[in-house]
Amino acid sequence: MKIALIAHDGKKADMVHFLSGFRDELLKKDVSLVATGTTGKHIEKAGFEVEKLLSGPLGGDAQIAALAAQKELDLVIFFRDPLDKHPHEPDVQMLMRICDVHNIPLATNPAAADMIFKYIISLRH
Numbered sequence: 001m002k003i004a005l006i007a008h009d010g011k012k013a014d015m016v017h018f019l020s021g022f023r024d025e026l027l028k029k030d031v032s033l034v035a036t037g038t039t040g041k042h043i044e045k046a047g048f049e050v051e052k053l054l055s056g057p058l059g060g061d062a063q064i065a066a067l068a069a070q071k072e073l074d075l076v077i078f079f080r081d082p083l084d085k086h087p088h089e090p091d092v093q094m095l096m097r098i099c100d101v102h103n104i105p106l107a108t109n110p111a112a113a114d115m116i117f118k119y120i121i122s123l124r125h
């Protein structure tokens with residue numbers, strides 16, 4: 001299972017906190033994580049192995065979208081900050097659109113991500 005992780009600056013701490021709650025599941029061999037650059041650095045610091053792509057504003061969201069379009073992702077977790085402005089907002093919209101085009105599960109806040117993770121875990125046990 002390949003999971004893409006993206007968090008805007010105001011949500012990076014939430015992302016690390018969220019992932020830490022599922023540490024045992026995420027450290028399993030058949031789970032691989034890919035993230036936009038700065039999000040990836042935070043996730044790595046928290047002790048996870050993660051493939052880091054470009055930072056979001058430099059094209060990282062677009063790279064994640066390309067993976068989704070190629071059906072290489074099982075799940076996208078994208079903690080957006082709805083209270084901040086982003087220079088690459090078109091890329092953000094494009095990533096979400098591509099997830100919908102290809103029916104890739106997309107969680108944009110911790111409550112949704114928590115439900116999806118718990119569901120996946122229930123299927124795996």
Ligand SMILES: O=C(CO)COP(=O)(O)O
Nearest residue numbers: 036037038039055056057
């Ligand atoms: O900007 C982002 C998502 O739109 C995230 O990019 P970073 O993980 O590089 O901060």
